[in-house]
Amino acid sequence: MMATAIQKNGIKSLSNGNGLVQDLQTLTGYSDVVNTGCAVGSGEHGLQAGGEIDLQQEYQEELVQEQQQTDEPEIDIVINNVVCSFSVRCHLNLREIALNGTNVEYRKENGMITMKIRRPYTTASIWSSGKVTCTGATSEIQAKIAARRFARCLQKLGFNVRFNNYRVVNVLGTCCMPFGIKINTFAKQHRNAEYEPELHPGLTYKLKQPKATLKIFSTGSITVTAPSVDHVQAAIEHIFPLVYDFRKERTHDELQSLKRRKHNQVDEEPTATTTKKLVTEQMCTEVYVRRGGGCDSEID
Numbered sequence: 001m002m003a004t005a006i007q008k009n010g011i012k013s014l015s016n017g018n019g020l021v022q023d024l025q026t027l028t029g030y031s032d033v034v035n036t037g038c039a040v041g042s043g044e045h046g047l048q049a050g051g052e053i054d055l056q057q058e059y060q061e062e063l064v065q066e067q068q069q070t071d072e073p074e075i076d077i078v079i080n081n082v083v084c085s086f087s088v089r090c091h092l093n094l095r096e097i098a099l100n101g102t103n104v105e106y107r108k109e110n111g112m113i114t115m116k117i118r119r120p121y122t123t124a125s126i127w128s129s130g131k132v133t134c135t136g137a138t139s140e141i142q143a144k145i146a147a148r149r150f151a152r153c154l155q156k157l158g159f160n161v162r163f164n165n166y167r168v169v170n171v172l173g174t175c176c177m178p179f180g181i182k183i184n185t186f187a188k189q190h191r192n193a194e195y196e197p198e199l200h201p202g203l204t205y206k207l208k209q210p211k212a213t214l215k216i217f218s219t220g221s222i223t224v225t226a227p228s229v230d231h232v233q234a235a236i237e238h239i240f241p242l243v244y245d246f247r248k249e250r251t252h253d254e255l256q257s258l259k260r261r262k263h264n265q266v267d268e269e270p271t272a273t274t275t276k277k278l279v280t281e282q283m284c285t286e287v288y289v290r291r292g293g294g295c296d297s298e299i300d
Contacts (some may be wrong), residue, residue, distance in 0.1 A: 075175050075176070075177065075178070075236070075240070076175060076176075077173050077174075077175045077224075077232060077233060077236055078173060078174050078175065079138050079139060079171065079172070079173050079229060079232070080138065080172045080173065080174055081135060081136065081137070081138070081170075081171070081172040082135075082137040082138065082139060082140055082142070082143040082168060082170075082172075082229075083133065083134070083135050083143075083168070083169045083170040083171070083172075084133070084134050084137070084143040084144070084146075084147055084166065084167065084168045084169060085131065085132065085133045085134070085165075085166075085167060085169050086131075086132055086134075086147050086151070086163060086164065086165055086166040087130050087131055087132070087164050088130045088151060088154060088159065088161040088163070088164070089130055089161075089162040089164050090130050090160045090161060090162070091128060091129070091130060092126060092127070092128050092129075092130055092154065092159060093128070094106060094111075094112070094113050094126070094128050096157065096158075097113050097115075097126065097154070097157060098113060100157055101113075101115065101153065101157060102153075103115060103116045103117065104116075111127065111128065112125050112126060112127050112128075113125075113126045115150060115153065117146065117149055117150070117153075120136070120137055120138075120142040120145060120146050121136055122134055122135065122136035122137050122142070122143075122146040122150075123135055123136050124146075124147075124150045126150075126154070132147070132150060132151070133169070134146050134147050139229070140168055140171075140228070140229055144166070147163075147166055148163060151163045168228055169227070170225060170226075170227065171225070171226050171228055171229050171231070171232055172223070172224070172225055173223075173224045173226070173229070173232040173236075174222065174223050174224070175221075175222050175224075176219075176220055176221050176222070177220035177221075177222065177240070177243060177247075178220070178258075179220055179244075179247040179248065179249070180218055180219060180220050180247065180248040180249075181216060181217070181218055181219075181220055181243050181246055181247060181248065182218070182246045182247070182248050183195060183202075183203045183216060183217070183218050183246075185246050186203065186216070186242075186243065186246045187203055189246075190205070190242070192205055192206055192207070193216075201217060201218075202215040202216060202217045202223075203215070203216040203217075204216075205239065207235055207238060207239075210226065210230075210231040210234040210238070211227060211231060212224055212226035212231050212232065212234075212235035213225045213226075214235060216239070222236070222239065222243075224236060
């Protein structure tokens, strides 16, 4: 009878030839069932019903736990911009670059030239002193590839370019918490917070370790500015338990809107632009790895 009760829940019986289940406690995890096993002869029907109820309760608890884990929102950190700078260690004739270069714009009032490339889609600000600042990349690898391609473009224009002093200057990342934030109360409780609603709707929170500046909004959106991608992630991990204490419950309409948005994101197929962007990033990464970190022999 015990084996039958277990089989109804999808578990195969383990018999020793006499039709009895071996090591039932190990199989089900319920010691009370084993302790009452000696009473099978006097109360077979009661024990069978009790075993079914216990297994049903366990199955329902597992379903509830899985549902809770599924409903828990995930926090995705999106890197929007990586700013890097480097030096070519030579004087650059901006007029010559403007006349002979491609995809360039000469801003004489600012004393610099802006140059753009498509893969990866980035923009460089070039000064006559040889300093170059590159913006628009979405990862540190893309920033390094773009910097070396700008140096290659300048080298093809006839300048004695030497790739030097490369570093990542700034990284901008964003994320959205799964709840709203009471920024008024948060600003009163934390001294590092600066909140001026007349000037800006967001709250400014500065961290010393890791070094980062965060803009926190009442909707749960957080913008992080840090020296590297690792600092952005560490800043989000640091601020989450602090803002969690000041969360505000979402209304029923907001929850329904979030569920619809999440459902649409899951069902939405990647567009041609998204696919092209992914392919471009993969190609850039392959070129970077194949060249041993993007180092060309002509550019030291």
